[in-house]
Amino acid sequence: MDFIFMLTRDDRTVTDCLDVLDTIKDLGITHIGFKDIGVDRDTLAQLHTRIKDMGATTYLEVVSTDRDQALASVRTATELGVDWLMGGTWIEETLNLLHGTSIGYLPFAGEPLGHPTRLAGNPDRIAYDCRRAEAAGCAGVDLLAYRATDAAPLDLVRAARATTTGRLVVAGSITSTDQIQALASAGADAFTIGSAAFDGSLQPHAGTIRSQLAPVVGLSGIKNQV
Numbered sequence: 001m002d003f004i005f006m007l008t009r010d011d012r013t014v015t016d017c018l019d020v021l022d023t024i025k026d027l028g029i030t031h032i033g034f035k036d037i038g039v040d041r042d043t044l045a046q047l048h049t050r051i052k053d054m055g056a057t058t059y060l061e062v063v064s065t066d067r068d069q070a071l072a073s074v075r076t077a078t079e080l081g082v083d084w085l086m087g088g089t090w091i092e093e094t095l096n097l098l099h100g101t102s103i104g105y106l107p108f109a110g111e112p113l114g115h116p117t118r119l120a121g122n123p124d125r126i127a128y129d130c131r132r133a134e135a136a137g138c139a140g141v142d143l144l145a146y147r148a149t150d151a152a153p154l155d156l157v158r159a160a161r162a163t164t165t166g167r168l169v170v171a172g173s174i175t176s177t178d179q180i181q182a183l184a185s186a187g188a189d190a191f192t193i194g195s196a197a198f199d200g201s202l203q204p205h206a207g208t209i210r211s212q213l214a215p216v217v218g219l220s221g222i223k224n225q226v
Contacts, residue, residue, distance in 0.1 A: 001184050003220035004031040004059055004169065005213065006194030007047070011063050011116045012038030014198065017047050023209055025054055027217055033059030033086070033192065036076045048080045061142070061171065061192075062087035065112055070094075077103060086142040086169060087112070095137060104139035106169055109160055112144065117172065119144035122151045123159035130164040140166030140189070146173035154186050161187030175201040180219050 005024070007017040013034045014020060021032075032051045036044060051058050060082045062073040070088045074097045077085045086106045088094055098105055109129040110121030121129070130141050143160050145153040160168050170183050171192040183191050196202050197212040206212060 001180075001188060001220065002031050002190035003029065003216055004033050004171075004190055004192040005029050005197070006033045006035075006059075006061070006171075006192045008033075008035050008038070008061075008194040009198045010195060011035060013044070013047075015039060018043065018050065020209060021047065021050055021054075024213060027210065027213060029213070029217060029220075030056050031059065031190065032056045033061055033084075033194075035061055035063050036073050037063055041076070044076070044080060048082065057084065058082040059084045059086055059192075061085075063115065063117070065089075065114070065117070067093075071097065074098065084139075086171065091133060091136050091138060104167070106140045106142040106167060107133050107138055109133065109141040109143050110148075110156070113149075117144060117147060118149050119147045119156075119172075120149050121156075123155050126151075126156050126159045127163040130160050134164050134166055138166065140164060140168055143168065143170050143188075144172045145170045145183075146179065154182055157183060157186040157188055177215055177219055180216065 007013055048058055060077045062070050064070045067090055071093055074094050078101055084104045087108050089108050091107050109126045110119045113120055133141050141164055145156045148156055167189045169190045170188045174191055174193050175196040197209055202212045
């Protein structure tokens with residue numbers, strides 16, 4: 001299972017993202033993402049270039065629940081040339097904008113609400129959205145399982161895993177190694193952590209971002225067990 005380190009806090013790219021990247025670049029993190037809000041376009045371009053120079057895979061996650069703003073984020077992803085685009089619910093329009101690129105698309109399953117984003121939808125809704133995304137040609141789904149409002153997080157993960165053969169990324173509000181191990185058992189292919197590393201939730205008595213991330217990096221190779 002892959003660990004995707006998001007250079008984000010409260011669904012915004014941290015303003016010192018370039019400095020943070022320098023701090024963690026030798027930890028062996030091979031999947032790194034960001035949002036297109038919080039910093040300007042020039043900083044995003046520099047960030048993406050530096051991540052690629054590290055040999056890491058890049059992710060941009062769409063935050064907005066407004067159609068026009070979400071599609072603007074898709075255009076930013078194509079301009080930057082990220083490897084993966086996560087989030088958003090406008091599948092057909094997004095795939096049209098990504099046509100001709102090598103960017104893999106992972107739309108949200110369920111109904112994202114507000115900011116920071118919460119997730120509405122029961123397991124049946126998640127399963128339906130996963131089938132719809134796969135039929136449309138998406139590479140998998142982005143599931144905000146631990147921000148769910150209508151169901152237990154792992155029930156949503158299992159529903160998604162049962163109905164998609166694509167990449168299943170669980171994003172948002174993952175704060176413990178127990179959650180990571182549970183996600184592996186439920187069949188997730190990858191998970192994201194951002195805010196929890198920056199606010200110290202992963203290791204409450206440790207003070208540096210490197211200390212927060214170290215135990216997570218150690219678990220990133222845990223096998224998907226489904």
